[in-house]
Amino acid sequence: MNIGKKIYYGKSNGIVIWDKGEMSGSVRETTLEEDKAVMPLLQMVDANELGICQLEYGAYATEFATCKAYKINTATGLPEFLF
């Protein structure tokens, strides 16, 4: 199956905390608790501050490949790119 990018970010500023990337093949969706287990940084962020941006598989592929940086628009919950 294909699973799109899951991006954890700060709700107040849109800064990316962990871009889990996207996957295909023998993969499955993971829960927040599972992600916290492998990425302790997530445990350090207040739950109310932790935002999740789940994208479709392949979404913004070009933008992600060519941008210098990106963050999450806190209003839309979608990535904003810096080229």
Next chain:
Amino acid sequence: MSKTNWQDPGSSEIISPHISGLQEAVGKIEDAIELQTIGDMNVPLDEVYISDTDRYRIYQAPIGKRNWVAFPEPIIKKNGVQITSGFTIDYGGGAIILSPAATSSDVFTADAAYIIGAHSITPESIGAETPWGAQAKVNAHANAPDPHPQYATDADVNNLSNTVNSHLADYVKQPANGGTTGGTSTAYTCSSNPAPAALVDKIGVVITAHVDSGVNPTLDWNSLGAKPIKKPNGNAAVLKGGGIYTLRYNGSSGNFILQGEGASGNATASDLLSGKTASTDAGDIVGTMPNNGMGWLAARGISVAGPPGRLYMYSQPGYYNGTDGGLYADDANFIAANIPNGMSMFGLVGTGANARRMASGTVTLSSTNATFYSQSNISVLAYYATISGLTFTPSRIIIFPTVAETSPPTVVVLPTDFYTPSGGANSRISVSVPPTLVRYYSLDGVQAYISGGSFRIPVADGTAWASKSVSWIAYE
């Protein structure tokens, strides 16, 4: 009633006591029947010839004037003069016996009362029916309105006849003989005698169908109007030519209802098991449905043109008992070796000998570095990739830059059963950086680990790799 015992005394001789007894008995009979007597004057007495040497001694009254009674005493006259002696009287014989004998010129007469055949008994005297009484009774009997109540009178017979006639015309109590039908296969006609006055509820008629019925047949009985012929369930009846059918009229629905008709239903031969028979609206059928019964039957075909995870198996036509056996399909590739290790497919758990799972993707390296250990146990700060969500535990991992880099690291993690790490058993992580740098990291299970469906592997130690996007491939 007892009788006088005239027992044989043992001798053939008739002795005087016998005679006396007989005389007494006769006298009693005469008394009982009250025989009448009549007196007669100058009854001539004729000689009773005995023999030439014994003549003129016995003189007897003529037949019909004998049986003299003793009272009044008979008066015997000789030559017209009464005599009182020289003779004895034989009362029963109506005769006199002279002693001495008379002469041939003597004439004897008697004034005597003798018993005649008449008697004084009357029907009234003995309580018997008189002719006129009997006639009166006969007349009364003949004129009586019902002289024999135990027997039917004419009125009774007439009433009975009327009842029978009425019954014969009552086709509710008994169906009429409608004979053999006429008309067409969809519009039968029939008639009966007597004709029915009207189609009333439950009136019945028995017919012989002259042809097989068509669709929705009707019957017109004695021109009372064509009415549909139905089965009890309301379906149109099906009649066979030559068949005898009893129909009853339903006054509510206005249909003739076929009696004794139990067959119904819309099953066809293909709906019924092969060899079985049934009666339906269309008549008797013999089933043609294959009886697959028990056991296993090869599927007519298979298809995967459906939702993921579903295999279609086309069944063979026919009946399955639902408890034993079923369908099967063969595919030589459907073996445990061809299924990834631990994965169950229709209950078959794979061993992974011929199939391994893999996954790939992209991930952003950590924004900060962490401490990892090289094969010589030297700590090295490196930026790393963290992956989770695999459905298998990878044994081979390759990580490489997503975009072209001047010095792209290539990380390879291989299992010890696949190669012999140069840095020791735990040095399974090799990081190659062109042109010559090769670094081995220890897969210590803490900083660098592969655990279940997750792994964290160091990728690069330069700060330029912080938050870099890399690609990865993992194999089971």
